[in-house]
Amino acid sequence: MPINKIVDSFDEAVADIEDGAVIMVGGFGTVVSTPSLLLEAVYRKGVKNLTTVSNSSGFGADVWKLQGAPFPEDMDILVRNERIKKAIVSAPVSALYVNNFEKLLRAGKVEIEMVPQGTLAERIRAAKAGLGGVYVPVGIGTVVEEEKEKKIIDGREYLLELPIKADFALIHAHKGDRWGNLVYRGTSRTFNPTMSGAARVTIAEVDEIVELGALDPECIVTPGVYVDRVVARPKVAPTQEGEITDHQALESKKRFENEIQESIRRAKERGMRDE
């Protein structure tokens, strides 16, 4: 019987994600590389107390709409709806404005484990590759070393960093086939190939599903064995009201615009760094 990892809907793709699950979410933050429709489906399903693993905490749909992204949701949909119990994250807050994650953090509504970006990538890869841990030199002499085992190897100091394995990895790719083979597009790779295979179940949201054999075997980035489900984005972007059922999202554009203006003003007053 032919292998077929294609599922028909986003809701079906995330149907077995339960409260308290550990989910990895691909993408970067400042680039369109996030599994937007899978995140919406997770939100719709109503699961809570999630542990999330992601590079950033999201900007919110409005920022992406302004940029012209047809599928605008990002991690913020789980943040602003308070679905996250603990976030393992590299870039949780913004230097420019107070994002929704920072508000939850200040309110004591979310736990955080902040991880240097490269260490985050390496810990995720370690889980995929079946390693017990890796010694990383980054973070020595900073808060990152707290409570971590240190070791001097060949005269240099390293921190023991443990694998991060998830129940589900939600990723975004450009094209996929029924075996789960994936290719990406440009700078949208980011954490997506890294996370593929680092979870018990990897679910890929793709721009397009293609016939088996249509992807050049020399150019496949993620071998299908890492991927469990493939689900395609609709060809045409949904209307905003029809698809995004979260009414907060519909109001957040104005809020965001006010906020970013205000926070830029405050940042300038404080002589905030450029970074």
Add this chain to the structure above:
Amino acid sequence: MPINKIVDSFDEAVADIEDGAVIMVGGFGTVVSTPSLLLEAVYRKGVKNLTTVSNSSGFGADVWKLQGAPFPEDMDILVRNERIKKAIVSAPVSALYVNNFEKLLRAGKVEIEMVPQGTLAERIRAAKAGLGGVYVPVGIGTVVEEEKEKKIIDGREYLLELPIKADFALIHAHKGDRWGNLVYRGTSRTFNPTMSGAARVTIAEVDEIVELGALDPECIVTPGVYVDRVVARPKVAPTQEGEITDHQALESKKRFENEIQESIRRAKERGMRDE
């Protein structure tokens, strides 16, 4: 000034490899994936006491000629000419016949560190990625664990495996450009992309040099930053006598054929396994 990593000859490409150097050699063993002409150039240069890092110890040029490979040398050129002081290797000997490496080993003329194949790949990658070490579960309960630090992580036992960094990595790729970007062909990738960047100097022997921009940015396997020198194979295979200056190679075909028949006979007598 344009970046130009292309060098004109194999001898020039290896000119700074000195006695006692640690060199990684890409390829697998049973597939044509070896930097044959770089190995010939290293042999011609006359360096000795090398520490080599490779998957296998080579079959010798004749086996590859029989298979129709136009550039037939492999690790055996350094083995049979006794240029190796120590070999870090996964598959040093053959189950079917006594190869040249085994003869040196029995004669006490070479040291060996035998490493499981996946651990070898991971230790090489660790060097490239700037890690101090990785905890690997493979080898627990075997001779591989001897003298290695063990650690129980999350209830499972692991061995601390240290990075392997070389002075030079000699690799084979299909196409390369003047920035050092590389693509491979089919199953000839093997250790070549893994080793690229795991040495102070990475030297790529390519089937063809192409214009910058000719390689699809989505399909480049080895980013040019890992590669220091690119040297092209001649379009036409050299005549055997002209190129291979090692007279032992010229005689080894007969020797090999006798040996393999003899050893297959012996192996059958002993009920040697199929593996």
Add this chain to the structure above:
Amino acid sequence: MSDNLQAKEKLDRQTVALRVAKEFQDGNVVNLGIGIPMLASNFIPAGREVIFHAENGVLGFGEVTPSGEGDLDLVNAGGQTVKPQPGMCFFSHDESFAIVRGGYLDISVMGAYQVSEKGDLANYMVPEREVGTIGGAMDLAFGAKKLIIAMNHTTKDGEPRIVRKCSYLLTAPECVDLIVTDIAVIEVTDRGLVLKEVAPGWTPEDVQSLTEPTLTVDPDCHDIELV
């Protein structure tokens, strides 16, 4: 070995490979070692999709090509040229073994010198030769969800290869799930070795007489099924 047993016919290599191939289920990701295991790729039932992995960095390749017809840049780990197949992809050695060590192989099939009653595997070094080749065997034995050993039941001299304790150096401890030999199919379980199938003409007692540890005979023990 008694003269009685010596007269009995053992399965040939192709037939052992055929029996091994029966273990491959739809969608399984399978790595085949050199020798009998690789022959198993010829016996996949029509319509069954099995994805073959080879250590040199390929998933999803097709059949072995007729001699002399293949592309030297498309070979399995044994160096046999194979056919391209839709869905195939290539990758580096570190990725290849991330797949193995990370638990993405459903089945690995390899040969052995010895297997113990606990499923310990010895297949890389024979003491009389003093050297051996680990290659990918330790990774594969560790990483595959199911490890199948395909081998002759005894040495040429009739000594058991299924033993209480391996006398040869271990490739990996407690890793073997199923042993397919030229006279029997034996499962390694928590309660020891269970004899599941015997070659036509062989009895469980015959098999036990060539096996060092005590075998539990499965109540359903039957002739090796080849169809």
Add this chain to the structure above:
Amino acid sequence: MSDNLQAKEKLDRQTVALRVAKEFQDGNVVNLGIGIPMLASNFIPAGREVIFHAENGVLGFGEVTPSGEGDLDLVNAGGQTVKPQPGMCFFSHDESFAIVRGGYLDISVMGAYQVSEKGDLANYMVPEREVGTIGGAMDLAFGAKKLIIAMNHTTKDGEPRIVRKCSYLLTAPECVDLIVTDIAVIEVTDRGLVLKEVAPGWTPEDVQSLTEPTLTVDPDCHDIELV
């Protein structure tokens, strides 16, 4: 800050970026942080080949596109769309940081809140805000062969940002090589901070008065060179 200094003109952001760009040599692999550092990509002299790296997984991209013209799948780490360029390639996040941590970046340029006289860097968390974002800063500060900080010399209130000891949490200890500010260029050396260049109209004494640790004035100290 004295009224005298307040009246002196500081370099604008573009000019600081221009001075930073002078550090990029032919063939350098360079990562630019968000803000002033990213502006530096506009000031590469014609004919000089510099390869830009961005954390999101790209090497060798071209200029920032005019607003509204770019492809959202071809952006730098700040989210600005950039032009494709021959030689460019894409890769995953783990590979991107293998390149950073493995020492393949010649230069990383980023902003800072504070730099200490030993080259300690603090740029991810301001105590009054209690939270911060590590992002890729720790990896980049650790991995780059040369770390250049581009920042204003003082806070808005005139407090020095170049300090004896950072009061803010560290991004990495002893990592900064060169500090380019709106009034000076300072090198971090084994014998402390060395003042190499000053903004036009500024004296070494002026710069020292806005800097906490003692500066060694380079014998060749001169006005910042912008051509």
